[in-house]
Amino acid sequence: MxxxxxxxxxxxxxxxxxxxxxxxxxxxxxxxxxxxxxxxxxxxxxxxxxxxxxxxxxxxxxxxxxxxxxxxxxxxxxxxxxxxxxxxxxxxxxxxxxxxxxxxxxxxxxxxxxxxxxxxxxxxxxxxxxxxLEKEVFPPELIVLNGYTGSGKTALLKRLADVGHPVIDLEQLAGHRGSIFGQIGLEPNNQKKFDSLLIHELDKVKKAPFVYIEGESKRIGKVLLPSFLFDKKENGIHVFIHLPTEERVKNILADYNPWESRDKFIEAFTLIKRRIHVPIAKEIEQSLEDGHFETAVKLLLENYYDPRYEYSTTKHPHENNFVIHADTIDDAYEQLMKLGTSIEKMKII
The missing domain is CATH 3.40.250.10 (Rhodanese-like domain)
Structure with a gap:
């Protein structure tokens, strides 16, 4: 029985x-x-x-x-x-x-x-x-990766996880990359599914002194972060990653493969089109229609995403800010590994 x-x-x-x-x-x-x-x-x-x-x-x-x-x-x-x-x-x-x-x-x-x-x-x-989730208990300190769109934050989290560092990839749990184009090629999760996945990820790393996480907004696609985790992220140790625009464009193209979903990109762009100066918006739309994705992405960064994220460098307490200037993702990863070790030593001491 x-x-x-x-x-x-x-x-x-x-x-x-x-x-x-x-x-x-x-x-x-x-x-x-x-x-x-x-x-x-x-x-x-x-x-x-x-x-x-x-x-x-x-x-x-x-x-x-x-x-x-x-x-x-x-x-x-x-x-x-x-x-x-x-x-x-x-x-x-x-x-x-x-x-x-x-x-x-x-x-x-x-x-x-x-x-x-x-x-x-x-x-x-x-x-x-x-x-x-209502217990609102999560002891580890958060090391938060920030940076303009295309800075490779998700790729860096994956590399950190691959070598054994405790990581929570919120975008992966949400099934969404966090931008207006973030659902393309993915299947966004609803709140119930996200909460279930999140609680198990939190449990896996709850005994670690530090956990790496990306500097997400309160909402990621269809889901909301629990307030206690969002607040902890806001008050965490913030690392700002700066890469050249050309490198960021390459990262975005490699991540999104827009040539596989051109119509979906054009459809998503219509949702933000009115927020961009008309001549530039027309150029972006035409570039997407013509398959000139490198041009479209560069214009989107310069005229939409970068201005929206300018406030990030002044949003958090100065003593918790660290900055990485790198030429490539590989360079950023090497610097982040060294910085992470230094941060952990400083906090443990």
Whole structure:
């Protein structure tokens, strides 16, 4: 017989051994928000779930249950086969720990496959995330990377993480680069998904004395930073990275690949077009239409992004400011590594 377990039981299992978490909700529910690291083996597709829901509302609970049983019975062999490919212990969950996860766990047990069921489902997990964020506790000091658009801040965070430095990449968690063009080529996350990913990233680095982070605004795409983290970032140790405009243009082109999404760039540009002097705006738009992306990006930096970020160098307390002047990303990385070591020594002493 399957066993109902609490969220804390699930966390303990994950710490002890490899453990697979299976979301048996529909694909659209899973896509909207799930427990990080879970996989989706749905009991019902989106269309099947909608059909059963309509029967429940318009006919009766019994009619909905009967139809649900018919649908699930037909797909049972394929459902079981997916679970047989999992070679770790496992836990299934649905929205509130209801019929879908109970049905999945019961059927698996009958086939000799043991799976726990998360009591309360993802609803109890979401409640835990909200409570954890409300605690507003995050001890490490933040080293905040600032710089004009194209300064390679995200690339620098990745390099730091690759060599073992504690890093939180907020743009990656948000699925958005933070600019008006930031969603192009990405899939922005909603607040629920962002909060879930963030709380796990905070937990990973909570014992580190310093954590590197990018100087983001309060809003990143569709999501908002929790106030305690935003305030901590504002009062952190700020490093301002300066690269030549030409180098920044190269970085942006390499990151965005605008030639793959020209129409989306033109569409996004219309949202800020009125904020730019008319002749320049027309030149940018024409450059985008003609595929002259290097020209368009350079004009955008000089006439839109750079003026908007001019205030950054005077926004934070002087004693917490450090400046890096570099010719390339490689140069900036080498300087940042040396500066980071110096900052950590100064703060520890």
């Amino acid at each position: 399957f066993r109902d377990i609490s969220l804390q039981d699930l966390f303990s299992l994950q710490e002890k051994e490899p453990h697979t978490i299976i979301d048996v909700r529909s694909p659209s529910e899973y896509k909207e928000a799930s427990i990080p690291g879970s996989i989706n083996i749905p009991v019902f597709t989106d269309e099947e779930r909608a059909e059963i829901g309509t029967l429940y509302k318009q006919v009766s609970k019994e009619a909905a249950n009967e139809r649900g049983l018919d649908i699930f019975a037909a797909k049972l062999p394929a459902f079981i086969r997916e679970f047989k490919t999992i070679d770790t212990s496992m836990t299934v969950f649905c929205w509130r720990g209801g019929m879908r996860s109970k049905t999945a766990a019961t059927v698996l047990d009958l086939m000799g496959i043991h799976a726990n069921r998360l009591s309360g489902g993802i609803r109890t997990y979401r409640q835990w995330v909200v409570k954890e």
